[in-house]
Amino acid sequence: MDLHFTKTNGPADEGIDRLMEIAGDIRHPDLVREMVLAALKAGQEDNARADLKLMNSTLKEMRFTSKIFGPYRAVRKVTVFGSARTGPDEPVYKMAYQFGRKLVEAGYMVITGGGGGIMQAANEGAGPEHSFGVNIRLPFEQSPNPTLVGNPRLITYKYFFNRKVAFLKEASAIALFPGGFGTLDEAMETLTLIQTGKRNPMPLVLVDEPGGTYWTSVLRFFKTELLAQNYVSESDFSLFEHVSSVDDAVACISRFYRRYHSQRYVDKKLVFRLASPLPPEAIQELNRCFADLLVPGGSICSSCLLPAEEDEPETAALPRLIIDFNRKDFGMLRKLIDAVNSY
Numbered sequence: 001m002d003l004h005f006t007k008t009n010g011p012a013d014e015g016i017d018r019l020m021e022i023a024g025d026i027r028h029p030d031l032v033r034e035m036v037l038a039a040l041k042a043g044q045e046d047n048a049r050a051d052l053k054l055m056n057s058t059l060k061e062m063r064f065t066s067k068i069f070g071p072y073r074a075v076r077k078v079t080v081f082g083s084a085r086t087g088p089d090e091p092v093y094k095m096a097y098q099f100g101r102k103l104v105e106a107g108y109m110v111i112t113g114g115g116g117g118i119m120q121a122a123n124e125g126a127g128p129e130h131s132f133g134v135n136i137r138l139p140f141e142q143s144p145n146p147t148l149v150g151n152p153r154l155i156t157y158k159y160f161f162n163r164k165v166a167f168l169k170e171a172s173a174i175a176l177f178p179g180g181f182g183t184l185d186e187a188m189e190t191l192t193l194i195q196t197g198k199r200n201p202m203p204l205v206l207v208d209e210p211g212g213t214y215w216t217s218v219l220r221f222f223k224t225e226l227l228a229q230n231y232v233s234e235s236d237f238s239l240f241e242h243v244s245s246v247d248d249a250v251a252c253i254s255r256f257y258r259r260y261h262s263q264r265y266v267d268k269k270l271v272f273r274l275a276s277p278l279p280p281e282a283i284q285e286l287n288r289c290f291a292d293l294l295v296p297g298g299s300i301c302s303s304c305l306l307p308a309e310e311d312e313p314e315t316a317a318l319p320r321l322i323i324d325f326n327r328k329d330f331g332m333l334r335k336l337i338d339a340v341n342s343y
Contacts, residue, residue, distance in 0.1 A: 003041050005034055012040070035059075054159075061155075061162040068155055069132070069170045074314070077132065078103050078253060079111040079167045081186045082118025082177030092209045093121045096177055098246045099207070100125025106250055111171060113163075114154060118177045120145035134166045164189060173203040173253040178214035187218075194239050195232075197330050200263055201337055203256040204240040205249045215242055235331030238338075258341040261318055266308045270325040272340065277302065277319040282343045286321075289339065293332050298324025 007013050016036050020026045042055055080100070086093045100110050100122035110126035112119035114133030123131040124147050133148035135156040148154045157163040168174070168190060176187050187206075193199035206215040219242060226232045241252045261273040278286075286300050294300070303320040310316070321340070325333065 003037055003044065005037055009037075012037075057158050058162055061157055061159065062165065065155060065162070065166045065170075068153055069166070072109065075109050076107070076172035076257070077109040077111050077170055078173045078175055079171040080118065080122040080175045080177065081113070081167075081179060081183050082122075083179035083183060084113070084115040084117040084119060085180070086117035086121070086178075088121070092177055092207075092212070093118065095207065095209055095246055096121035097125040099175065099249055100127075100131075102246055102250050103253075104130045106254055108172070108253070111167065113167075113182075114144045114148050114156075116145055118179065120147065123147040132170075134163050136160060136163050168193065168199055171202065173205070173256070175205045175207055175249055175253075176215075177207050178209075178212065184218075191236075191239060194334075195236055195330055197327060201239075201330065201334050203253045205252050206240055206242045207246075207249050208242070208244045210244050212244065233329070233331060235329055235335070238331040238334045255341060256337065259343070260337045260340050262315065264309065264312075266306050270323040271303070271306060271309070272321040272323065272337075273315045273318040274321065274340070275318065278321070278340065278343055283321070286336065286339060290332065290336050293326060293329060293336060294324045295326050298326075300324075 001009065001012060003009055003012060013033075016033055019036070020029055020032060026032050039055075039059075042052060046052060080096065082092075082096060086096075088094075096118045102125075103110055104126050109130045109132065110122050111132040111134060112122050114123075114135035119133075123133065123145055126147075128147050128151050131147055131151065131153065133144055133151060133154040135144055135148075135154060137156060137158055144151075144154055144156075155166065157166075164186070167186070174190050176183060176190075190199070190204055194201060194204065206219075208215045222232065222237070227234065227237075243249045243252060257275070259275050259278075261275050263273065264271050280302075283300060283302060290300065300321055300323050303322045305316050305318075305320070306322075323336075
């Protein structure tokens with residue numbers, strides 16, 4: 001049988017509907033139906049067992065990720081990246097510990113890779129009840145750190161790409177401490193996703209110890225090579241902040257959510273949900289200062305809940321800004337968020 005995602009599969013569609021009825025309590029059956037069809041089509045199209053095993057493991061891992069994080073959707077979380085090799089006697093380890101502790105005091109939970117070093121420090125500071133571990137199976141021993149042993153919020157992944165999705169999808173902010181290739185990979189991937197609009201804006205904080213040169217050196221390379229060769233734009237430097245104290249790192253994250261709450265695209269318009277409304281004169285100033293961010297003839301205006309947003313009742317009462325964003329300069333979009341938070 002040649003299967004299609006349209007409901008034209010006759011007895012196969014009836015079988016899928018019957019299966020969902022037997023299973024019971026299926027939410028969003030339209031999407032579940034397509035997932036079942038995708039699995040059936042994959043079984044028809046590819047005889048390579050390795051490919052099917054990859055698809056199977058990926059779906060299982062992402063399902064389990066949603067199950068573990070689901071009960072905590074309303075709590076903002078900060079993903080902390082950094083070296084697994086940093087020792088407890090090093091100043092940056094102590095900073096990561098204090099950072100985890102102060103994040104919890106500010107109302108956040110902490111996500112780490114679940115290993116030692118910076119990850120262990122941040123989890124220790126946050127405590128087990130406020131910690132998530134997003135671990136990875138490696139050819140060599142990769143045990144969870146003591147804070148996460150036996151923790152129900154510890155997930156161990158087979159694939160790095162699923163793990164990265166969890167790190168970024170579930171986070172409201174990213175903090176990057178010094179680290180090796182893995183940390184740099186996570187930094188560049190996060191920057192790329194925010195720069196291209198594939199991930200909604202969020203605080204991205206580069207944390208050095210006082211007098212440290214790790215991120216200072218990286219930023220120097222960004223400016224002398226990437227910016228000088230026109231590989232990136234000046235506004236891309238607005239996508240992150242560089243700090244050398246724990247208090248400044250926490251302040252960067254909290255400041256981002258001072259008024260800005262979240263965003264969503266509706267009918268090609270960008271909707272900012274706000275914790276409190278902006279006065280009319282502030283909106284007028286935003287229109288003047290960020291005209292280049294808008295499509296020709298576009299504007300920034302206030303609004304309430306749009307009909308398309310009714311599937312998110314938790315944000316229904318929040319005031320809105322409707323922005324005719326050109327979807328080009330996400331560095332400038334970050335500046336707009338900063339401006340919204342400054343009033």
